[in-house]
Amino acid sequence: VAMAYLAWRLAQRWCPSSLQVISFPVVQLHLNRTAMRASQKDFENAMNQVKLLKKDPGNEAKLKLYALYKQATEGPCNMPKPGVFDLINKAKWDAWNALGSLPKETARQNYVDLVSSLSSSLESSSQVEPGTDRKSTGYETLMVTSEDGITKIMLNRPTKKNALNVEMYHEIMHALKAASKDDSAITVLTGNGDYYSSGNDLTNFTDIPPGGVEEKAKNGAILLREFVGCFIDFPKPLIAVVNGPAVGISVTLLGLFDAVYASDRATFHTPFSHLGQSPEGCSSYTFPKIMSPAKAIEMLVFGKKLTAGEACAQGLVTEVFPDSTFQKEVWTRLKAFAKLPPNAMRISKEIIRNREKEKLHAVNAEECSVLQGRWLSDECMNAVVNFLSRKSKL
């Protein structure tokens, strides 16, 4: 009786009555069409939801909404740039133009995510007790959503190519800790706009505390160690959806992810020597293991930039997708993964990763200590000054 009951429950779960008599390929077609319709419908719902927001989301969020709406409905910005004195239209133009060639479908998805994140932070902020940390309800530099068993952490500074400022490091740690405890099965990190991330925000180096550059370097190393530690210890499957170019720490961390899906527009670049710096994110250990010591040295020491195809051939990327279908294909796959039994996935990850954990923490500590020294070097300071004074880019 128990077996029959189980079989009946499984049949109910996997074969909703409306699809029971339809053969497999037709079911696939039906599901795909439903997913596409749902996406357009989500977009329309989100547009209505914006009108119902009880609080003003602020100018920055409104500009992001405007830009994503225009990109989703009209594609890349090809309007003439407004004059410098036309402040409002120039700000709108800048926000839209910053989205570059972001595909309409991605812009639509990002718009939906932004509205969902604004709705939850603005609605729930009314319930926050005085003194409660703002980050427990909303994020300044991220969009975090949780649905279909997936917690999505989206880096959200598209006008700065998603460079990681100090606030973003803290918010990512906060989001990862929350995701490790929520009821999602998998966690995804991705970027908003045309970049995945341009790596460490080089203006992080400009805010010097009273203790001088030594104190700055020491604090940076402490923050970096804690930040990378969160990735080493993350208990659920952690997946990177690399939507565009990735630089620096956003690349090195990929060695700690469980799967890396990349658009064919993505590139992978770790110009540490150019910046007078040294590898972090445990890449000095993970990269030689993943891709052989010689290939790791080409990337980490000589700063060779890899295409997505090359990164895949070397094992850093799990699979590459054409940019035009990237979001659709990847999210379909992730939604399927997220339906797998979460405890089994967590335990399997643990058994695969745990024996390396101690080693990874030791590598992380060593890399941070070496970097602390590099940040005080003339080589590093000159490279940062050159970037900030617009004398050099990568």
Ligand SMILES: CCCCCC/C=C/C(=O)SCCNC(=O)CCNC(=O)[C@H](O)C(C)(C)COP(=O)(O)OP(=O)(O)OC[C@H]1O[C@@H](n2cnc3c(N)ncnc32)[C@H](O)[C@@H]1OP(=O)(O)O
């Ligand atoms: C707690 C500390 C931990 C430290 C960990 C150690 C980590 C190390 C690293 O990650 S090393 C890598 C650092 N990253 C870089 O060196 C990238 C620098 N950026 C560039 O070279 C270029 O901006 C680019 C190639 C990424 C993109 O070029 P382009 O397409 O021409 O765009 P713009 O240069 O006009 O950029 C637009 C806008 O974004 C700002 N920006 C981009 N990247 C960064 C960055 N990493 N830090 C700060 N700001 C960045 C850029 O300045 C522009 O801003 P603006 O419009 O001028 O206000």
